[in-house]
Amino acid sequence: DQQVKQNSPSLSVQEGRISILNCDYTNSMFDYFLWYKKYPAEGPTFLISISSIKDKNEDGRFTVFLNKSAKHLSLHIVPSQPGDSAVYFCAASENTGTASKLTFGTGTRLQVTL
Amino acid sequence: NAGVMQNPRHLVRRRGQEARLRCSPMKGHSHVYWYRQLPEEGLKFMVYLQKENIIDESGMPKERFSAEFPKEGPSILRIQQVVRGDSAAYFCASSPRQLLNTEAFFGQGTRLTVV
Numbered sequence: 001d002q003q004v005k006q007n008s009p010s011l012s013v014q015e016g017r018i019s020i021l022n023c024d025y026t027n028s029m030f031d032y033f034l035w036y037k038k039y040p041a042e043g044p045t046f047l048i049s050i051s052s053i054k055d056k057n058e059d060g061r062f063t064v065f066l067n068k069s070a071k072h073l074s075l076h077i078v079p080s081q082p083g084d085s086a087v088y089f090c091a092a093s094e095n096t097g098t099a100s101k102l103t104f105g106t107g108t109r110l111q112v113t114l
Numbered sequence: 115n116a117g118v119m120q121n122p123r124h125l126v127r128r129r130g131q132e133a134r135l136r137c138s139p140m141k142g143h144s145h146v147y148w149y150r151q152l153p154e155e156g157l158k159f160m161v162y163l164q165k166e167n168i169i170d171e172s173g174m175p176k177e178r179f180s181a182e183f184p185k186e187g188p189s190i191l192r193i194q195q196v197v198r199g200d201s202a203a204y205f206c207a208s209s210p211r212q213l214l215n216t217e218a219f220f221g222q223g224t225r226l227t228v229v
Contacts, residue, residue: 043120043205046218091157
């Protein structure tokens with residue numbers, strides 16, 4: 001039962017262009033969404049997050065959009081840089097009151113080409 | 115995320131042996147989470163611990179797996195009688211309080227290979 005889905009396993013974008021990574025979820029109890037970036041042989045690094053009460057959050061080159069009715073979120077990176085090449089994981093959190101744990105998608109491998 | 119220390123980075127065990135994975139959270143963090151990443155999959159939650167307490171172990175297999183976070187020392191994830199299917203990357207994350215959100219920092223992971 002994959003509650004967080006990233007249907008594109010890979011994405012290739014030219015340097016300077018916009019990268020759009022998509023994520024869908026099925027659990028309507030999720031109230032916080034995060035994007036993590038992961039390089040090979042390293043742990044995930046937090047990138048940006050959004051609460052379910054918002055529909056957009058921006059931090060520098062990174063913007064996350066949330067469409068609650070469609071249970072869809074996306075991460076926009078503009079302009080894309082070669083150093084952005086990594087695996088991006090979408091994650092969601094459901095605050096149950098006793099513990100808050102993350103449910104991750106399977107990741108999208110972004111390659112930014114010169 | 116260099117503050118969360120996991121060791122060893124790589125661990126090779128034969129089937130039937132025990133694996134012990136260690137996680138030292140960032141200074142001041144009292145909440146530890148363990149995740150497992152199987153090949154070609156996302157990270158899956160295993161267990162959430164505070165000092166001397168297991169808060170949520172809903173993602174932990176019922177047999178062979180155990181976790182602790184003693185008053186002193188690192189958190190330990192223990193896998194007894196390992197099988198090939200246990201081969202994965204195991205990540206630890208820590209946070210200063212319950213809500214994970216932006217304050218969770220991941221370690222570099224331990225890659226367990228069962229031969």
